Structures are given as C-alpha cells and as structure tokens.
Amino acid sequence: MSQARLMDGTALARRIVEETARKAAELTDRTGTAPCLATVLVGEDPASVTYVRMKQNRCRKAGIDSRRVALPAETTTEELVGTLRSLSQDPSVHGILLQHPVGEHIDERAAFEAIAPEKDVDGVTFASFATMSFGLPGFVSCTPGGILRLLDAYDVDLAGKRAVVVGRSAILGKPVGMLLLARDATVTYCHSRTRELSSVVREADVVVAAVGRPRLVRGQDIKPGAVVIDAGYNEGNVGDVDFDSAVERASLITPVPGGVGPMTIATLLEQTVDAAARQLGV
Structure with a gap:
C-alpha cells in the first residue's frame, strides 16, 4: 500500500483566513465597527503567552481587533468570572476566548459559563455544546x-x-x-x-x-x-x-x-467575524 496523503491544514487554514479577512473588511466598511476578539490570559505560562501572541497576530492579519486581558496567576474564580461577565456585557467585544489551562485553583467550568453564548467563539460553554449537538445555530468547539x-x-x-x-x-x-x-x-x-x-x-x-x-x-x-x-x-x-x-x-x-492546529485558529477567527455580524445585525 502506498503512503497516505497528507491533509494540509496550513493551506486550508490560509484560505479560510483570507475569506474571513474579506468578510471582516466588508463588515467594518458597512458598520464602521471592526470585529473584536478579547483574549483572557491568567498567569504567565510560557506556552499560553506564546499562543495568545500568535492569535493576536492572526487577528491582525484577518482585520480583527484583538484585546488582550492579562490577569495575575493568583486570580480567583470569582475575579475571573467577573472579568468574563464584564466582557460579555461590553458591546465593543464580539468574541471571548479564555486561554486554558487557567490554574488548578480556578473552577474552569464556572469561568467558561460566565461567557455569553453569543460571544463564545471558542465553543466551550454548555450552550454551545448543546446547540452543536442538536445541529442548531451557534458556535462549534x-x-x-x-x-x-x-x-x-x-x-x-x-x-x-x-x-x-x-x-x-x-x-x-x-x-x-x-x-x-x-x-x-x-x-x-x-x-x-x-x-x-x-x-x-x-x-x-x-x-x-x-x-x-x-x-x-x-x-x-x-x-x-x-x-x-x-x-x-x-x-x-x-x-x-x-x-x-x-x-x-x-x-x-x-x-x-x-x-x-492551523485549522483551530482559522475556525476561531471565522467564528469571531460571524459573531460580530450577528451582534451588529448584518
């Protein structure tokens, strides 16, 4: 049997991001508002810091505003939940990503559930799992x-x-x-x-x-x-x-x-633009 064909996620992700950038530019032109993704990082885990920086760079290339919210490692569950609820209520933020892991002392599930479903562009809430499982409109993981x-x-x-x-x-x-x-x-x-x-x-x-x-x-x-x-x-x-x-x-x-890996980030960016379009009513 011959060797398997490689599934090139990098090339496919590039095409998705290019299309996402086109949609983001069109949305910005129509509404005067650029899609915005808020990324919440607890602590300074080197891998997480690198991932967040990479996502910010990809956002920039796709015409998506990126807001980095850095919290100290000793942040409590209550404080993190408060931050996520505040971002959920902020009309200038269209998508929220909680970079995980967040530390063993934090109730990660409670934190995820503080993200409004319409801004859960990472697909991590109970609501997103349910809508995905039933094939209803929402965001997939x-x-x-x-x-x-x-x-x-x-x-x-x-x-x-x-x-x-x-x-x-x-x-x-x-x-x-x-x-x-x-x-x-x-x-x-x-x-x-x-x-x-x-x-x-x-x-x-x-x-x-x-x-x-x-x-x-x-x-x-x-x-x-x-x-x-x-x-x-x-x-x-x-x-x-x-x-x-x-x-x-x-x-x-x-x-x-x-x-x-590249497909994960491409999906995040695509869903952020989709979330912005829904919230801006276009």
Missing part, C-alpha cells in the same frame, strides 16, 4: 470544527463509517464525536480506561486521536486505508499518533504540526 472542515476539504464521506475518537475532553473529544455523529458516522469513544484500545482502533475507518499522550496510536493499530486525524500536540512537536508508522497504512493523515 474550534478544534472539532476545524477537523470537520479538513474532512470536508478532502472529500471524506462520513456516512455509515466507523469513527473512533481516542479522548473525551469537553472541548475536543466529546464535541468532535458529536459532530461526526451528526454526519451519520457510527462513533465510539475511547479513553484511558478503554480495554484493548488497539483492537477498537483497528476497526475504525476514521481515527481521531485527541488524548494528549505522545505516539499512543501506532501504525499497527490503523486499519489499512483509514483516515487518521491527529489532534494531539506534545512536547517536541509530537502528536498522539506515531506518524512514521501510521503513514504507511492510512489513506489520509494529518501531520503534526501543520494539520489540525
């Missing part, structure tokens, strides 16, 4: 949304396919499973307590690895011809899939980096 866009771009027909999601996080594993289900895939969730994980993965036509464990999914676990989406990112630019062995068996596979 950005990484799962980006994954579906990648699958569409490569003409992956999900109807009737067996999809295995390795991971069950609230902002990645669970929502991507719901999006796959909505496309008529038969979805199995796996996690740290799944027995005989390899045998479950081997039955999958589509594998989404999103568990945060480097090279957990091996090439020998991949059904020949399967589509492999590696949503993991670990130290050393290593995903949750052992790429070198999986590429020999899959038909399509995402690289790390350059696969899912």
Whole structure:
C-alpha cells in the first residue's frame, strides 16, 4: 500500500483566513465597527503567552481587533468570572476566548459559563455544546470544527463509517464525536480506561486521536486505508499518533504540526467575524 496523503491544514487554514479577512473588511466598511476578539490570559505560562501572541497576530492579519486581558496567576474564580461577565456585557467585544489551562485553583467550568453564548467563539460553554449537538445555530468547539472542515476539504464521506475518537475532553473529544455523529458516522469513544484500545482502533475507518499522550496510536493499530486525524500536540512537536508508522497504512493523515492546529485558529477567527455580524445585525 502506498503512503497516505497528507491533509494540509496550513493551506486550508490560509484560505479560510483570507475569506474571513474579506468578510471582516466588508463588515467594518458597512458598520464602521471592526470585529473584536478579547483574549483572557491568567498567569504567565510560557506556552499560553506564546499562543495568545500568535492569535493576536492572526487577528491582525484577518482585520480583527484583538484585546488582550492579562490577569495575575493568583486570580480567583470569582475575579475571573467577573472579568468574563464584564466582557460579555461590553458591546465593543464580539468574541471571548479564555486561554486554558487557567490554574488548578480556578473552577474552569464556572469561568467558561460566565461567557455569553453569543460571544463564545471558542465553543466551550454548555450552550454551545448543546446547540452543536442538536445541529442548531451557534458556535462549534474550534478544534472539532476545524477537523470537520479538513474532512470536508478532502472529500471524506462520513456516512455509515466507523469513527473512533481516542479522548473525551469537553472541548475536543466529546464535541468532535458529536459532530461526526451528526454526519451519520457510527462513533465510539475511547479513553484511558478503554480495554484493548488497539483492537477498537483497528476497526475504525476514521481515527481521531485527541488524548494528549505522545505516539499512543501506532501504525499497527490503523486499519489499512483509514483516515487518521491527529489532534494531539506534545512536547517536541509530537502528536498522539506515531506518524512514521501510521503513514504507511492510512489513506489520509494529518501531520503534526501543520494539520489540525492551523485549522483551530482559522475556525476561531471565522467564528469571531460571524459573531460580530450577528451582534451588529448584518
């Protein structure tokens, strides 16, 4: 069997951001108001600081105003909730992103729920999960949304396919499973307590690895011809899939980096412009 085709998230994300920039410029011209994304960062975790700076740069390129709200590491849940509620009530802010993790002393779920659903462009609230699951208007979790866009771009027909999601996080594993289900895939969730994980993965036509464990999914676990989406990112630019062995068996596979990551940010920017348009009534 020949090597898998790479699913180029960087190129697709570039096209999405270009279209998003066009929509942002049109919105700004029509209303006199540029879309605005507020990013809230608690503490100074180096990786988080880097991510926030990168998102600000991408916002600038897409014609989106970026407001950075930096809070000290010792910020309490109550203080963070207050900040997010204030931003939710600010008409000049159209989208809110809480950079996570936020620190073990903070109730992250309480913080997420302080974000108004109409400004939840990262798709992290209960309301967003519900609307996404029921196929109603709202915002999808950005990484799962980006994954579906990648699958569409490569003409992956999900109807009737067996999809295995390795991971069950609230902002990645669970929502991507719901999006796959909505496309008529038969979805199995796996996690740290799944027995005989390899045998479950081997039955999958589509594998989404999103568990945060480097090279957990091996090439020998991949059904020949399967589509492999590696949503993991670990130290050393290593995903949750052992790429070198999986590429020999899959038909399509995402690289790390350059696969899912760029799609996450592109989806965030696109949803920010959509949120602004809804709030500005155009």
